[in-house]
Amino acid sequence: QDHVSIGGLGDSFYEYLLKAWLMSDKTDEEGKKMYYDAVQAIETHLIRKSSGGLTYIAEWKGGLLEHKMGHLTCFAGGMFALGADGAPADQTGHHIELGAEIARTCHESYDRTSMKLGPEAFRFDGGVEAIATRQNEKYYILRPEVIETYMYMWRLTHDPKYRQWGWEAVEALEKHCRVDGGYSGIRDVYSSHESHDDVQQSFFLSETLKYLYLLFSEDDLLPFEHWVFNTEAHPLPVLHADDEAEEE
16 A cells, blocks of 8 residues: 555565566566566665665655665565566666675675674664664564575675675574574674574574575575575476476
8 A cells, every 4th residue: 555665565576576487487478577667666766875875775655765674675686686687678787786786785784783683674864874773673583585685696696795794694693593492583683692582483494594505505506597486485496398398
């Protein structure tokens, strides 16, 4: 209605437009058109650059932009990069660059905390950039979206910084989230001491650790030409036309 977000409430829709096209072996022209139209609209209405040079995706509420980006929105860097290859009118490089800029912003949201783990949401107003300013946005619940973007950016560019950033997250997880029974979320990533929430979310295993594993694996493990990851990181096979012919 009057709230538009590429984070919670809307993220999977945009992701699935692209992935429906990829999973169809690039035959689903409707999905393709809807995805690239959506990215153009996202760029026009939601993507902004801070005074410090960080690109972020804002939220639209009741006709006004809220200069807040959620951790969930950080998946979009990987999405833009994954969709770059089919982008119209020589926009491939632009989409890769957009993915890289979102990845950098989300890394900054991690790097600007005490624990080097990202908050649930971070803001670009009132003189702050990529920092959570509200207490109810300072928690980290083992979310995968930033790692997911690192994995896609690594696979598509092989820039070593994405593995470096991923390893920073591994070290922070081990230092601050590891507990006797597994891994726990953190109530305030800006605090100097851990306050655990005593919950290990299911997506920590299905997504966060899986994307970390893939980040440090060879490209031929679940290669993108044969597999598409759904929004919960379950691998689904690309439906190649020659595979269908063989089945018949």
